[in-house]
Amino acid sequence: MPVQPLHICTGQPADGRNKFFPRTKIINKIWRKLDRGEDLLIVAPRRVGKSSILRHIERNPNDGYFVKYISIMSVDSANAYFKKIFKSLLEDDEIYGFAKGYMTNAGKAIENFGKKIRGIGLEGIELDGNEQIDYYVETIELLKSLPNEAKKIIFLVDEFPDALSNIAKYSEEEAINFLQQNRDLFQEYGELNIQFVLTGSIGLGNVVEKLNRKDIMNDLTQIEIEPLSNDDAKDLIDSLCLGLNKIDITLIFNSASKDYFLQKLTWNTPYYIQMIIDELVDDEVEMVNQEEIDKVLDKIIKARSHADYFENWRDRLKKVFDEEEAKFAIEILSHISIKDSISYDEMKKMNEDIVLKDLLEVLKYDGYISENNQVYQFNSPLLKSWWAYHVAE
Structure with a gap:
């Protein structure tokens, strides 16, 4: 296939025909899994084009599907998450309009859902501010109202592990309940004609393992997105x-x-x-x-001019780790940036109190480092050089 002209895009995800570089192989793989009815976990380090791929899928759905993209990095409660799901359904004229027309013809009421809309703002519809509304229940009821002949709805949920981590900081009990609610959506409500694609730049497995409930999310089919081939x-x-x-x-x-x-x-x-x-x-x-x-x-x-981008790699460690873990992660990365690599045994000697396995899994999943025979080095020479110049002492 001949190459097509593309515009440079270094800010928001590359979205649109003149910005998105086709990732046909991975997109076809995602659709094959979805066509089989599977819920997916997209495993991808940062900046490999994950969000751009999701946006492309949203704008170019296969026949028979509605596709909704939702980014939830800042979500910090289960109810806020399901409120986003609920809102995305009401805002979609094709989904809600189809359901409303069907229900009107069938002599059934759907106005109750519309009553949750308080107004229209710059960011779409504004929902009732009543904190007592359980948006998990409301979402289930709205999905149940959709007729059987409606297209299947695919939710592309970006930064799911970040939201789970945010919730766990406030309450591990709520985080576990949130996981169970999602599992129920995947398994118990199969008649709702929905599927989920969860993604994130930190490992969902690592976040779930800290909650000691890896069993809750083990039904997701995992797909990896790698950097581009040469x-x-x-x-x-x-x-x-x-x-x-x-x-x-x-x-x-x-x-x-x-x-x-x-x-x-x-x-x-x-x-x-x-x-x-x-x-x-x-x-x-x-x-x-x-x-x-x-x-x-x-x-x-x-x-x-590029400081904000690179500093985000350092600052992110303080978000995904506690204070001592973040300090040790920075120490490890600084060592690698100067010495080129570090062995597992060297790291154990540096700090015997921190669970090294979990820390390294996050650094690998998030795209900082890779491992070969228990020797670790930066994935990106560019990030390595920046780290050595600006962070390492």
Whole structure:
């Protein structure tokens, strides 16, 4: 398939035909599993394009499906989560309008759900602020009201582990109950004609294990999203150069400069590729060579313009770990950034009080490090160099 021109997108998820780089193999795999009626857990490190893939699936559903994308990173209660689900159903004219028309023709009432709407704001409908409303129950009832001939609804729930972690900080009991409610939706309410795809940038298994209830979520089918292969990464480079050409900007890679680019990058995430190409354009480079690539990489590592992105990697550790764990994780990553790698035994000697297995699982799942024969190193040389320059003492 010939490459198509794409616009550089380094902010929000790459959404739309002129921004999204096709990930046909993984998208087809997701749909095959959904067609079999499976609920899914998408396993993906940060910045590999997970949210962009979900957005593409939402905008390009297969026949017979409604697809709803919901990001819940900031959710901190079970009721807030189900309120988002409930709201997404009411806001969708095709879903709610279809149900309302069907119920009217059938002589049944659906107005009760509409009464929860208080008004229309900039972010869509505004629901009744009554904290006593149980939106899990309301969501079940609304889904039950949908006729059997309605399309199947797929909920793409982004950052599910973050929400679970937020809830657990307030109450582990509520977090466990929240997991059970979701499992009931997956299993007990099969007649509701719904499926779920859960994703996140921290491992759901690690969060659930801390609650000692891994049994609750073990029915999800797991699908991994990897960084781009070298061939796909080269196609993305070509697509971005074609997109630049459309707006009269010349950026030319030959075969050798592409190989060098990917050799330096190693961790082929769409975000890193686009960030580097954007910097090459800002420096008004036309013919890309090794010297220009090295200069831009050095600039990215040292410049303040990308500080927020890289600092988020450090700050995130304080969110997913307690204070002592976060401090030790930073110490491990700082060691690797200077020494290139660290062994499991070395880490055990550094701190014997922390459960190392759980900490390393989070760092691996979230995309910081990888392991080979119990030796750990950064996935991204770019992040490694930034860490050594700005964090390591």
